[in-house]
Amino acid sequence: MQPLVSIICLCYNHDAYVKIALESVKAQTYRHIELIIVDDGSTDNSVDVIQTWLLEYQRQNSNRFTTMPLFIHLPQNIGNCKAFNQALQYAKGKYIIDLAADDVLLPERVAAQVTFFEKQSEKVGVIYANAAFIDENGKELGYYTPPNIVLPQGNIYEAIVARTFICTPTMMMRKSVLNFLDGYDENLSYEDYDFWVRSARHYEYAYQNIVHTHKRVLKTSWGTKFYATQNNPHLASSLLIFAKIRQMNRNSAEDAALAQRIRYHLRLCCYTHHFHLVAAHAQLLSELGCLTWKDSFWVVGAKLQLPFNNLYRWYFLWKHRWAK
Numbered sequence: 001m002q003p004l005v006s007i008i009c010l011c012y013n014h015d016a017y018v019k020i021a022l023e024s025v026k027a028q029t030y031r032h033i034e035l036i037i038v039d040d041g042s043t044d045n046s047v048d049v050i051q052t053w054l055l056e057y058q059r060q061n062s063n064r065f066t067t068m069p070l071f072i073h074l075p076q077n078i079g080n081c082k083a084f085n086q087a088l089q090y091a092k093g094k095y096i097i098d099l100a101a102d103d104v105l106l107p108e109r110v111a112a113q114v115t116f117f118e119k120q121s122e123k124v125g126v127i128y129a130n131a132a133f134i135d136e137n138g139k140e141l142g143y144y145t146p147p148n149i150v151l152p153q154g155n156i157y158e159a160i161v162a163r164t165f166i167c168t169p170t171m172m173m174r175k176s177v178l179n180f181l182d183g184y185d186e187n188l189s190y191e192d193y194d195f196w197v198r199s200a201r202h203y204e205y206a207y208q209n210i211v212h213t214h215k216r217v218l219k220t221s222w223g224t225k226f227y228a229t230q231n232n233p234h235l236a237s238s239l240l241i242f243a244k245i246r247q248m249n250r251n252s253a254e255d256a257a258l259a260q261r262i263r264y265h266l267r268l269c270c271y272t273h274h275f276h277l278v279a280a281h282a283q284l285l286s287e288l289g290c291l292t293w294k295d296s297f298w299v300v301g302a303k304l305q306l307p308f309n310n311l312y313r314w315y316f317l318w319k320h321r322w323a324k
Contacts (some may be wrong), residue, residue: 036091
């Protein structure tokens with residue numbers, strides 16, 4: 001018997017796109033699917049769009065899914081991590097897909113991933129693939145990764161600590177992995193980086209070098225908050241994740257990978273004027289034995305609350321004139 005796949009579709013103010021996302025699930029060639037829709041306190045017309053789609057699905061007496069889709073309407077916005085975890089409690093599938101309501105699954109997505117996953121060893125807890133970017137009108141903009149590049153597989157812990165190379169909406173996860181991790185960390189404003197490192201510490205990853213997902217690029221996407229100078233919760237969440245990684249690391253190479261990631265975020269805090277977070281990043285670098293004079297330069301700039309452009313200019317002035 002084919003394994004059940006639970007697709008959790010998270011919606012927050014995506015009334016223009018959620019129907020397209022749901023239709024892409026309905027259009028899957030793989031039939032053994034359980035669909036769980038969560039609206040996380042949308043303030044637009046998302047709930048009406050979802051309810052209308054569900055009524056039409058019932059009217060058509062469709063049997064595209066194993067069971068009738070489940071709709072969870074949250075009256076207030078509680079964030080991706082908590083909303084996903086609420087849906088996860090109802091999921092019965094062997095495999096889980098976390099689908100944002102502005103992304104699109106191509107028709108062969110689930111079938112291709114299940115076939116691929118079923119050939120993996122039990123050590124593999126997560127698979128991922130390439131994706132095509134689309135704009136607000138569905139026009140393709142390019143690929144997440146050039147098709148000729150094969151991304152890390154197996155034990156990816158050190159690699160994923162250092163840099164991001166996984167396109168989140170392409171993932172399929174064993175539900176047992178999410179159960180082991182107690183779902184997403186609800187103390188965080190975003191889920192993927194924390195999930196990657198915690199799962200990769202205990203499970204292997206496998207990469208499927210095909211495109212079966214369209215990731216929509218919007219100015220209002222949650223990921224753009226990383227670069228916001230105001231109302232930016234992600235940088236503080238990243239700091240919490242770094243502290244967890246510090247405890248999970250087992251050797252100097254993993255510490256060096258973490259230092260690479262922390263150093264980028266330290267400078268990002270300066271760039272976005274989140275000066276109060278810079279010292280904490282520097283403290284973690286110091287604990288890792290990786291704090292350099294260049295890092296200290298940014299810490300001083302943060303204490304003086306210098307604009308990033310000026311700080312950047314002063315750094316290169318020192319480097320190319322005074323440091324000779």
